[in-house]
Amino acid sequence: MTRPGRTRERAMAQRKQAAVTSSVSAAAIAVIGLAGLLGSYRINLTPSEPLGLWQIVPLDRSPGVDDLVFICPPDTAAMHEARARGYLRSGLCPGHLAPLIKSVVAVAGQRVEIANEVTVDGRLVRASTVAEKDGEGRPLTRFSGGVVPGGEVFLHSAFAGSFDSRYFGPVPTSGILGLAREVLTYAP
Structure with missing residues (x-):
């Protein structure tokens, strides 16, 4: 049986990981976009x-x-x-x-x-x-x-x-x- 605290911790960890992945992806896209704009x-x-x-x-x-x-x-x-x-x-x-x-x-x-x-x-x-x-x-x-x-x-x-x-x-x-x-x- 899973304790409610562990489920909440797992969910928070997954949200944090998703936020980090999104931030890194956004930064990479921004660098590529900036490089393209600069020509x-x-x-x-x-x-x-x-x-x-x-x-x-x-x-x-x-x-x-x-x-x-x-x-x-x-x-x-x-x-x-x-x-x-x-x-x-x-x-x-x-x-x-x-x-x-x-x-x-x-x-x-x-x-x-x-x-x-x-x-x-x-x-x-x-x-x-x-x-x-x-x-x-x-x-x-x-x-x-x-x-x-x-x-x-x-x-x-x-x-x-x-x-x-x-x-x-x-x-x-x-x-x-x-x-x-x-x-x-x-x-x-």
Whole structure:
């Protein structure tokens, strides 16, 4: 038999827990909303780069090798297929895709070769093993390689499961929103 005092204590504890959960949720939503309103901030929820709050810093020059950038993927059938497979998220870029955070590893005029790993002008790109299949066993099409055209960049992430230029090739620099700077992040 349960005593009335214990039932009341349990009910109070549950209400307190619900209030704390609601407060934490409201704070998280407020931070995300504020970041969105400020425009130059984004929340990264993908494992390609540390999770958390990032700032988009204006890029007042041409993108260069080793720049970490926010970039809108091009609005192509291949990107929509990638979205359907779950490689990309929905967002505010053309085609309703979310911006990517990737490192530039090659710029216009550089030669990219794709084998088991990626090389740029004969130099191996760190952590660039090319997967044959995705995490669900579906075949991945790799970029055939070649010289990066003018006005485009080749993107990479050291995260093993990253969907980057190894698979979709160079992308237009016109999609670059700016440099990516960590503000408040967590790397598991």
